[in-house]
Amino acid sequence: MLLDFEKPIAELEEKLSSMKQLADENKVDVTEAVKSLEEKINSLKKETFNNLTRWQRVQLSRHADRPYTLDYIYAITNDFIELHGDRQVKDDKAMVGGFATIGKQTFMLIGQQKGRNTKQRQMRNFGMANPEGYRKALRLMKLAEKFDKPIVTFIDTPGAYPGLEAEERGQAEAIARNLKEMFTLKVPVICIVIGEGASGGALGIAIGDRVLMLENTWYSVISPENCSTILWRNWDHKEAAAEALKLTARDMLNFKLIDGIVKEPLGGAHMDPQAMYGIMKREIQKQYKELIKLTAEERISQRIEKFSAMGELK
Template identity: 75%
Template sequence: MRTLLDFEKPIAELESKLVEMKKLAIDNNVDVSVAASQLEANIEQLKKETFTNLTRWQRVQLSRHPERPYTLDYIENICDEFIEIYGDRNVGDDKAMVGGFGKIDGETVMIIGQQKGRNTKQRQLRNFGMPNPEGYRKALRLMKMAEKFGKPIVTLIDTPGAFPGLEAEERGQGEAIARNIRDMFMLKVPVICIIIGEGASGGALGIAIGDRVLMLENTWYSVISPESCSSILWRSWDFKEQAAEALKLTATDMLNNGLVDGIIPEPLGGAHLDYATATQTVKKVILNTISELQKLSPSERINQRVDKFGGMGAYK
């Protein structure tokens, strides 16, 4: 059964009525094609009105939809072959960070991303998509491997943040993220970063320094989540909607502020409603962007990367 967000329920009710109408028509051998067509048009119109005018908090909810495609779903749908690589060669393998070589229409790329779980057992295994330091060190190891073999890097970002536990801090969480940020600036191969869900704070930034940083339409990217912002400013999570508005964290906000390079459209209603279209759109963007970046020399890409991020936050 589909998980419905509050603003999806009116649409689902009309869709349910359409199914009932068609079933009754079959059972009673009645022609309802005209009425069905009108109802389908109403559903489509309601969808457009609803999803065109979502609030920032509603987009945050959509980015967290439990049926939304995660990193491994994208890998499965866009790669002809994929070989996962494990471990940071230091502490262990972080299941919240996955990565390996994948082949997309003959183009070999290194794909790295945070992975969430669908059920309680998977969520525990993946630590709710919150990597430990070894996850970021694994990611950097794979990036260096891709650089060694001259293969482009694609990162898929979907995390509520790096794991904030004591053990993560003891193993150098801040240092691991900072090293990733520093070293990603200097990678000689094309680097494409795509936010596919949540992009929270340093947990996202640790794999988000690239030649192109792109966001799916219904995702968010911010230094802090609306709930945490609300708890700091209002001492309560009850003001998360106001916090989301103040943070200006949607894809449109980020693009307008020059913090990302582009927005990838999603199927009407969100990526969770149409995996095939969502993943194929991302696949097309990846291949086109790689082709574009490969026309530049390594030094040109590095210089552009440094200039882009160095210019953020500067104003006259």
């Protein structure tokens, strides 16, 4: 899948591939031409991806080839044990979690999971969790606290599921309870936005000692399309809505709503997943080493102070 702003780069890469193939077939030395074209491609990539609009970053965050929660978990661990169910209703496939080891440390890893194809998307409910998903997440967090294991959450959702049955089962209460309980968890909590971070659906697993965003992700109370629908009665103004919402990682850092930005490979996480997995693993280990130096009381106090200061007028 190519986004509009990726097409000029893809055309040059196709030209480069054809040039190499032609050179091999005719035994012609085109080293200089290849080098020149590679430099041009690299220069165009840097220019393009360093100057993306907010809407273009939203598009990148939804790229079909972008790594999802389970991709990261299976790539950075080799002993993941998935745990299921909220012990009340059922197992929500849109929310996954379980214990796994990163380096020599065991973590509780939790996150929203999207699907790659139509069948998977239906099973995962497009990454939109029901109340039982948030209750499962809280159950796993409490389990991690019981065994004194740090928690990492991966946020990637277009929002909590807004269906009637979800509201009947207490969607708002489930998310609100997560917010309350996460403030006082005694173990280190690291939250990372890896794709879309929409509304309370994202916030329901995003109260942590460290809240990070990947470079090409977004975090907002509403998506640009829904914002456009409310203000203009259609989706035609989604680009303007994205600019007005100021929802990118850089915006969030400037507003002091997150603690840091995790760089992605040039072109986005989907361009080099293996490199992205390595970056993610190192970032988690780095943040954990910093947090473990603090006592539980210090972490809880700083966590509460950080979120309480958000939105203050001075």
